[in-house]
Amino acid sequence: MLPWYQNIPFACIFLCMVNGITMPLYRRGRRAFAVTAGVSFAVFALSAVLAVILAAGGERFVYKMGHFPAPWGNEIAADPLTAMLSAMFGLVTGLSLLGGRAAQEADILAPKQPYYFVMVSMLLAALQALAYTNDIFTGYVFIEISTIAACAIVMARDTARTIAATIRYLVISLLGSGLFLIGIVLLYCITGHLLMPQVSEKVMELWNTGRYTEPLTMVVGFITVGLCIKCALFPFHAWLPLAHGGATTSSSAILSGLVLKGYIVLLIKLYYSVFTIEVVRSLKITSVLFVFGIAGMLIGSVQAIREEHIKRMLAYSSIAQIGYVFLGIGLGTEAGMAAAVYQIFVHGVTKPLLFVCAGRLTEVQGHEKSLYRLRGAAVTDPLAGAGFTLGALSMVGLPLLGGFMAKWLLAASSLATLPKLWPALLALAASSVLNALYYVPAVIALWTPSGFMAEKPAKKAPLFLLSALGLAAGVILLGVCCAPLMEAIMAGLRLLEAI
Amino acid sequence: MTTVFELLLILSLVVCAVAASFSKRLLTAVVIYMAYSLVMTVIWALLQSPDLAITEAAVGAGVTGILFVLTLKKIHALKGTKDE
């Protein structure tokens, strides 16, 4: 028998999938909602316990999916980093669902709500599987699951525009997964394995002997481009604002905060456990990612400045934040990668907070979406306003908040890489200014009383309160106790590299 | 001899794919796509993968084709109002 905690990753994935399968049995949304949120929090609790145990022991383990060991059967592998990511996925999904409950009631017809929760729990399962998987083909299958589920939670809010946004999202996603698929097919053809440790061994052998170098380059290129399309890195970002800006609140929060990150996590895992970072660096792919990351940071912010629809503004800001992650990956050092992962955590908590608060603010203002008409919404519901302000300040980079820590870590890690030092620092500074240029006016506008305010005070929303408090606590926690988290991230990355 | 046959099949696949993308009417494109699936079935059989052949025949040429045609009916493309 294995130690009990080693069953947790599989148990979490399985729990989510079974929850998804049983959802159609519910007639109405309310119970389905409660069960799904409960499952998300259970996933969070289990994964957090696992993360603590693994981080304490500096341990990494593989879990056989079936009776057959490594090169024959499927496997999943867990280390402190993936366990923490999985905990974050569970927590943020649960909190987003709570925070977006009112919007779900308004946007999705009651008989179809259980189907929405099918998608959410399958998405959570897929995200965890992407973090834990130790097999490239399993990665592909779960990428497809997350694609369909992500598109479905966009279109769940059944308006013409969200369906148009969904089809665009789907087309782009299909391009991405097609490229990823041909990448792994080529990889299988030259290595003959599908499990990451075995593939990695073969890749090292090929790299050292110089055989199949061109196909290998192609493989790394295809997989990178495929995943970058799916996580909206700069030249492939055009689909994002429509999809994330138009969906219902909890969908936007989950999509922006988690789904984009799931693909990046898989990419980092592939870089570390399959190709090794040295190979990727010597193929100059990190430098390319660095350039596009910077471009994304700047262009995303510039487009956000020009946007007046609050959710689309947040969506454009997501493009910029994804740019930060790729800036960290592009540095090509361990510290840079760790900073990128830290940014994943920070953005994964902050953006849902912003979306949830924005959803609440539009709700109290009578479903207005433009910043101009939202003036004064924060006065009507000060708590939502405070949450939005906190998230915005974190994005701008106020010390003691998560966003500041992430930027600081990125800057600190760029110090060690000389040719990339100045571009990285300049881009960070410029993008901070740009962030301030759209977040500060938005916050000021929200707090300025105006004629658009509702006359009667807002109805109480305990679920929203819980969600906003949880997410805000996460933002502050990420800003204050950075050191232990960074240690666990570093340990996790080193363990990923060791196999 | 098999090689020639295989080459012919591959050629017809390419021709089908090109024809489907340049055909005037949507229904033609769908029918050509179904033919493409059928050729693919034969190729799976030649590549010694009978499992794939059965699946492709049942799904690619069968159910997917039906779904395509039903969609064409819903978007009123069967009578050629849109695409002629």
Added chain:
Amino acid sequence: MKELFKLAVVYRFELGAILLFGIGFMNLLLQKNLIRKIIGFNVMDSSVFLFLASQGYIEGRIAPVLTNGSMQAATYVNPIPAGLVLTGIVVSVSVSAFFLALVQRLYLKYGTVEFDEIMLLAKKEAE
């Protein structure tokens, strides 16, 4: 030149698969009509599967189903690509069905299946 031609005949399935991949990819990117786009996606996916299966094929061996009790690996072709392709076909059918359902709904809302027109109408509606 003759050598290259011979090599091309040897790699016939792979080359065909790549041509199909290109055609499918272009269709998915460039076709304005959504139905053609999804046909392009199907062509692209099946071309990748063709590529995979042709790399698993081994000359002179038979399908991976136990025949005449022979349990020698040298009797059968590689079963792994077939399994992977089976999974892939299911995925592509599911995606096609989802896509076509979306197309139906879009037609109901906008009265067209041209991607550009739909995006334009959606944008106009946003303003």
Added chain:
Amino acid sequence: MKNEWFRALVRWIDGEPAHDRRIRTPEGQRVRRARRAQRTGEQFSDQAAKRFAWGYRISAVVICLSIVCTLLYTVFQLPLFGAADSPANNEVVERYIEKGVEETGAVNFVTGMILDYRAFDTFGESSVLFLAVTSVLILLLRDKNNISEEEDLLTAHEFFIEREMQDLILQKVVAVVMPCILLFGIYVVLNGHISPGGGFSGGAIMGGGLILYGASFGILAVRRFFNRRTFTAITTAALLTYAASKAYSFFTGANGLETGIPLGTPGAILSSGLILVLDICVGAVVTCTMYGFYALFARGRL
């Protein structure tokens, strides 16, 4: 000039973006756009869109051609077609073939591989199918969001045709053919571990049979024995059985326990342990899914 800047700054701090240069209001944007259109001629935005479309098309073609060319170049570096010494043909394949029958009990090595060795992928695959049919349900199930009068008339007309104008020849032929199709589907499902085929292809065949029945006798006739409730019940039950048996096998496998399920004689119908159960579950799910697709696409209800 300076004064204006200062005033703009004050307004910006006051949070009154309406008079700011970067106008944030929808009204302001509309005004700006109209002004720009006046300045540059009416077709400005159209032309820009056209130019953008051309740029997009050209770059797409260039990207695609470069991908194809590099792939064509790469192919010649890959192992030869049909060669026995390709990297893919390694110890993994050997084990699947030489030990496959003994370890999984399946005579069809592909089935043994996808339902036992690499079963997690297949579990994901059936979830994809489930997700697809659920999203089609969300999209096409008739409710107040997706009803148009024209569509309703059409559907009513089709139901009328179904009821009143039944085609005798078609129905007689289908009455003969349909049992054969179903029987063949069941055969393919049950023999998934013995011969080519399995849950997915067999399920698709059975689904095809049901679709044929629905198309000739009318969806109302099918609804007598297969409605939304049976659909939900069958898919949920089958997927849950699938998940439970897989969870059992994963859990025991990882923890080094025996499953305690006899594999039986290879080649018999009742053999190879859980594979038969899994095949039946997948078959049931796929049958429901395929017919569900048809009914939803054709009528928007199940």
